[in-house]
Amino acid sequence: MPTAPLSDLLAPPPPLPGGASLFLDFDGTLIEIADRPDEVAVPQGLADLLFAMAARLHGRLALVSGRSIAQIDTLFGRSMHGLAISGSHGCEFRWEDQLVHPPRPVEELEHAARKFDDFAFGHPGTLVEIKTYGVALHYRADPACAPYAQRLAEHLATESGLVVENGKMVVELRFGGGDKGTAVRNLMGCAPMVGGTPVYLGDDLTDETAFAAVNALGGLSVLVGPARATNAQCNLAGPAAVLAWLARTAA
Numbered sequence: 685m686p687t688a689p690l691s692d693l694l695a696p697p698p699p700l701p702g703g704a705s706l707f708l709d710f711d712g713t714l715i716e717i718a719d720r721p722d723e724v725a726v727p728q729g730l731a732d733l734l735f736a737m738a739a740r741l742h743g744r745l746a747l748v749s750g751r752s753i754a755q756i757d758t759l760f761g762r763s764m765h766g767l768a769i770s771g772s773h774g775c776e777f778r779w780e781d782q783l784v785h786p787p788r789p790v791e792e793l794e795h796a797a798r799k800f801d802d803f804a805f806g807h808p809g810t811l812v813e814i815k816t817y818g819v820a821l822h823y824r825a826d827p828a829c830a831p832y833a834q835r836l837a838e839h840l841a842t843e844s845g846l847v848v849e850n851g852k853m854v855v856e857l858r859f860g861g862g863d864k865g866t867a868v869r870n871l872m873g874c875a876p877m878v879g880g881t882p883v884y885l886g887d888d889l890t891d892e893t894a895f896a897a898v899n900a901l902g903g904l905s906v907l908v909g910p911a912r913a914t915n916a917q918c919n920l921a922g923p924a925a926v927l928a929w930l931a932r933t934a935a
């Protein structure tokens with residue numbers, strides 16, 4: 685469990701260390717949280733900034749998202765090929781011309797989607813998001829649904845073998861082949877990341893495994909957003925502060 689005192693989180697991160705391998709979460713870190721998953725606005729120039737940073741870091745930059753790689757491409761409105769991406773909470777990887785992903789557990793996901801749809805029908809403040817390796821039940825518009833959504837997800841997990849992933853105003857049932865911590869460790873084992881100092885920026889509970897992995901590797905972990913109990917070492921206020929920090933670093 686996260687143990688750092690909240691006061692320790694007030695320190696902003698130092699400039700990116702030389703030889704950094706930079707890992708960036710997406711929602712809530714690079715882009716502002718929106719009411720619905722499909723309502724997010726990707727700032728103009730973000731793709732170019734990421735490609736410029738990746739070039740400056742000699743390829744040592746990766747997106748690490750709970751979204752699928754397909755969703756990331758769609759939201760950017762272009763293929764993000766050329767940038768390393770781990771999607772679906774560490775289940776899938778795309779790097780240069782390689783795509784590594786497990787078989788999709790179709791029946792389990794379809795069953796979960798049907799059950800979540802039934803729930804959403806009776807709870808209009810919730811919505812279902814179909815993902816490549818998961819099905820998410822969002823309750824941002826009616827947070828009082830959280831315990832019921834959670835209980836349903838836990839019940840479905842026991843009968844399906846899918847795992848429960850909790851995030852901001854969402855519970856997801858997903859393929860359990862990894863998490864963001866394993867994503868960071870896997871990427872750090874490959875050229876050109878290997879030997880670099882891992883630096884990870886993320887905002888959500890799902891980023892805690894990555895913070896822990898980075899800390900264990902002697903790197904720098906940065907919580908984005910309001911201070912809370914966390915494994916992260918430093919803090920940036922939100923996506924605007926992240927983009928400013930990246931732009932300073934890229935200069």
Ligand SMILES: O=P(O)(O)OC[C@H]1O[C@H](O[C@H]2O[C@H](CO)[C@@H](O)[C@H](O)[C@H]2O)[C@H](O)[C@@H](O)[C@@H]1O
Nearest residue numbers: 710711717718719720721749750751852853854
């Ligand atoms: O790992 P990330 O890249 O941060 O993705 C995490 C989840 O992000 C999305 O949900 C979150 O953002 C939505 C849009 O701002 C917001 O409406 C929702 O409440 C948040 O939980 C996405 O929909 C999920 O699939 C990702 O796992």
